[in-house]
């Protein structure tokens with residue numbers, strides 16, 4: 001049985017790691033990356049920056065927005081020939097994982113001068 005002090009130290013370390021930049025990806029994002037490699041990156045790029053003209057950049061996108069679009073393509077509420085086909089292959093869990101993956105890719109923005 002670990003002492004109370006050991007447990008408190010472990011908790012503090014966990015909390016600290018979660019706030020450090022470059023902290024390891026959480027499980028969902030890892031699963032999302034694997035799914036993206038097989039189903040998405042041909043058009044949206046390995047880093048979420050689109051390689052197909054007409055596809056969207058997904059890196060750094062808002063979680064809520066990504067989730068909403070994927071659900072809308074799946075139900076047909078949003079039309080997009082290729083995306084309607086792809087989204088029908090996704091479970092709710094796949095969508096959550098993909099959302100975690102794309103939203104966790106960091107991007108930087110430069111304003112025009």
Ligand code: HEC
Nearest residue numbers: 039040042043054055056066069070079080082083086098
């Ligand atoms: C065959 C090419 C192709 C593949 C593969 C593909 N997409 Fe797309 N995606 C597109 C195109 C083209 C659009 C723009 C469609 C439109 O006009 O709505 C799009 C749009 C999107 C959008 C909406 C972006 C926005 O800004 O509104 C999301 C989210 C998205 N794709 C996610 C994914 C995910 C996640 C996968 C893998 C599961 C995937 N796509 C696979 C071509 C593709």
